[in-house]
């Protein structure tokens with residue numbers, strides 16, 4: 222398959238249905254790249270005409286803003302908004318809840334107004350519209366636990382879309398001790414993932430993964446590349462690499478549809 | 483003699499109300515030291531929030547059901563029994579006794595009976611609360627920021643509520659003519675204590691309990707502004723002014739917006755600002771809503787008990803952030819009023835809340851979500867962080883590297899922007915391989 226940029230579409234005189242905002246982790250982090258590819262395959266499979274910005278995409282500025290560097294954030298934002306507005310982008314789907322939140326909530330005041338969806342919301346709409354037919358598949362009946370990322374869950378009140386996507390695969394969703402609005406953080410947000418944590422008794426990601434272990438599920442479904450990094454590290458710290466995996470919801474769907482191994 | 487006690491009553495009442503009025507004015511003045519923020523929109527939604535969270539205590543029963551229901555008892559008891567204060571005031575001024583009884587008849591006895599039951603529930607709840615706070619090892623009541631005054635404050639309130647309720651019930655029990663023809667559900671059990679007394683000593687008991695209750699309430703009224711108990715008043719405005727945006731949306735700093743705009747568009751001249759400052763150095767840099775939050779905080783610690791940084795042993799505690807903000811604001815207010823001297827060493831909010839605390843926040847919003855009256859500790863934390871990073875250049879080394887990566891490569895890591903779409907090339911190659 223060929224991934225086309227917005228410029229490609231315009232050159233061909235076409236308009237894509239959505240812009241897929243890949244994000245820095247999705248572009249560069251090896252693990253998150255697999256999520257990016259899985260999501261692109263799903264889009265292709267469902268016949269969604271999607272574009273990426275390619276090398277014109279740049280960090281949304283989320284980590285800078287959360288770390289207190291407002292100036293750098295707003296510089297990034299205005300550059301990105303210039304690119305997005307230049308192409309006349311209307312609808313954006315992001316595979317990272319941080320990118321999703323920043324573009325959706327913080328860009329409008331700076332001149333960037335788009336319809337922004339998180340990929341789990343978009344997947345749900347594809348399923349609801351019948352564009353993506355899930356027929357049980359690989360995860361049918363398997364125990365899965367779902368980790369609410371703070372920026373999608375509490376931060377934006379999206380709790381059900383990811384769960385409905387999991388339900389569509391007829392998997393056995395088991396909730397952790399804390400979930401939905403009470404769901405515990407993985408420890409990455411607020412730019413924590415870019416520095417050592419302050420001294421304490423324990424790491425946040427291990428505390429969270431212990432809750433996941435209690436469920437007995439072998440799969441922790443996630444919706445955020447940073448949660449994925451943190452939780453995978455937590456699994457390692459608990460010595461459970463062989464028993465448990467963190468898998469993004471896009472990958473679950475791609476696997477259920479036989480699009481990836 | 484009769485007039486004397488009426489005059490005394492009016493004097494005490496006047497003084498109590500006057501001092502309370504002064505305290506409230508001082509608090510409003512302090513809250514207004516904060517920066518302006520426009521929260522006058524969406525009135526319908528705001529009223530709904532107030533009804534749901536302050537009046538209905540929507541989160542209290544949800545978060546910790548048992549403590550929540552006991553809290554509802556105390557709250558209802560407190561509000562409803564205070565209707566009786568109206569009678570106390572009229573009786574005290576006019577020199578009457580139970581002035582409402584002849585007017586209301588059966589309804590009066592029914593109401594007092596109902597208040598007695600509520601009063602008993604308040605007493606029981608407060609005893610359980612005292613036990614939980616002092617005898618049970620509940621971390622949220624034992625953590626370091628509660629040592630000293632805050633711990634004492636919480637106990638004072640509970641004890642005073644018990645004492646006030648007991649006084650009310652004793653007043654009814656010793657009131658012979660009242661006991662004779664009204665059957666009271668609680669005080670009738672205490673009646674035997676007063677049955678064999680002389681009329682005059684029983685009357686003295688009624689008088690004493692009545693005065694005690696009255697003076698107690700006024701004392702309490704004047705204690706509240708100095709206490710965490712201020713939430714019984716401020717919970718209402720605070721829930722009304724709850725942030726209505728998605729919780730993960732951070733405000734954009736306008737000062738920065740103007741600077742960036744001026745850089746992008748040379749024809750734009752940003753408005754001149756006196757002493758521009760990025761982020762929050764001291765309480766005056768916070769918004770009035772942050773300061774209202776600080777005064778409303780009831781130090782319950784629900785926020786800290788769900789804070790992932792705190793529960794994994796880091797120094798950060800969102801409750802402490804709120805308590806520190808209030809303490810610092812009080813201090814600033816007192817310095818302005820000349821009650822406290824200017825400190826020799828310059829102080830600001832960062833003297834209270836350290837960098838180590840500020841850096842540990844994951845911006846997870848758990849504290850904001852759980853707070854029964856919708857206080858937002860995270861907003862204070864991130865804006866103080868902005869000051870640390872932008873004004874003091876005090877970001878940790880790793881963050882500075884992340885910043886320069888974003889600046890130079892458009893990503894928080896050291897990858898070239900030109901490699902951003904390499905995954906797409908991989909994907910293309912992989913699918914070609916699959917086809918062959």
Ligand code: SF4
Pocket residue numbers: 778779780781782783784785786800801804852853854855856857859
């Ligand atoms: S901020 Fe809210 S949850 Fe935290 S201690 Fe204060 S009142 Fe309780």
Ligand code: SF4
Pocket residue numbers: 785788789790791792798799800842843844845846847848849850859860863
């Ligand atoms: S937002 Fe910060 S202070 Fe609040 S609970 Fe999360 S980590 Fe703790």
